[in-house]
Amino acid sequence: MELRYLRYFVTVAECQHFTRAAEKLGIAQPPLSQQIKKLEQEVGVPLFERLSRGVALTPAGQVLYDDAVKILAQLDHAVQRVKQVARGERNQLRLGFASSTVVSQAVLELVRRLQQSHPDIDFQPIELPMPALVETLRQQDVDLAFLRLPCYASEHVAHTPLFSDPFKLVVPAHHAFAKQQSVTLSQLGHDPIILFPRDIGPGLHDALVDGLKGAGLTPSNASLAPQLHSATAMVSAGFGIALVPESLTTQLSDHVAVVSVEDMPLVSHVVLAWQRTNTARVVRQCIHTAREQIERLASEPVAGD
Structure with missing residues (x-):
């Protein structure tokens, strides 16, 4: 299966229309329809239901779409990493810790897993009291931070729970x-x-x-x-x-x-927090990874916790 088939397929699925997808891809509509037909022949099932005003994914198409989005994202990430290495670049992420979180085994385990999942990122640790840490998040002087709730200022930032304490x-x-x-x-x-x-x-x-x-x-x-x-x-x-x-x-x-x-x-709650308006790619990548790892950590007892 050619990767361009997947890109065409994902674009059609998101546009829900062959003509609009062709315009977005910069190709003519008939060749795009032919490529999608070839893809359907290759997988052996219809991927789209043709409607009077566009198309909709079939159940099989939805399954392929979910996986295709992940595959293309991983490919784009791999290409980006190769280009960064070629340019001698590495990403940096400023990771903040409320003082009471730096000794938590669950927090340290999550940081280890973030580093393992993103070897191309230089994590820069910063330890601050909670009010100062939240303010640095709001100013985007810190990208991600481990906070302990309740915290009055936490309403100004987004967060995902790590564990109850x-x-x-x-x-x-x-x-x-x-x-x-x-x-x-x-x-x-x-x-x-x-x-x-x-x-x-x-x-x-x-x-x-x-x-x-x-x-x-x-x-x-x-x-x-x-x-x-x-x-x-x-x-x-x-x-x-x-x-x-x-x-x-x-x-x-x-x-x-x-x-x-x-x-x-x-009961205190330890969370991973970030500024809602921080759209940096490296930050969003780490938030996604952290959420995946938090789900895994929830099912794996951490020694000493």
Whole structure:
């Protein structure tokens, strides 16, 4: 099967009309009709239903169209990569990380798979607090970014979910809760609670504080960790206890223990985000790949998560 047959076929399918397709392809209509007939003879089934005012794909034609679009896109991508190599060019993609996402095994696994799928792209990592990271996305100073929701500014960017990240309680290894399977929020009133600064994630910070207040806890005198993921280190040092997303508890020292919280109302969500108006080809390619990989990762348990 000649590739030009596929290009002709896809164009006719998208125009739903032989004359308009011929004009778009820059060829006469009779030769185009003859090429489509040859293609139908080659595959052995009708691909189009001829109508009074155009054509429509048959069920078999729809199957071929779906695959033909992918084949032609892969071919165009391969040709583009060859040309880039010949010119000594490589694409760059600025990949942002909210500070609390850089230690997530699921995030790191997705980044590895993106790099494997796009060896022609130089990924440039950037780590920023969530408000600053969203602003860099809006300004397109970052192309893609891993955010942690809730985040007030996230409504200004598009995103696709990566995974849900429930909060867990981290306590010193000698703490009375250390040997328990779970606790309730109301049981936490006797220990200092370590929080992260509001300016690194206002939406998440406020949601956590609201959850604690709803359980009758007043975290106004809480210790502050420099970052969300450094709260566990402060627990190990004896500053108090901390509520952190589960993905931040996978590689902790023996000096702390992780306990479930039965009535924790807050669940964080890690997403891959981008500016809606960013139409750069390299960005769209990586979004497509990321979505495919997210579906695969959802069915493959990640070690430590």
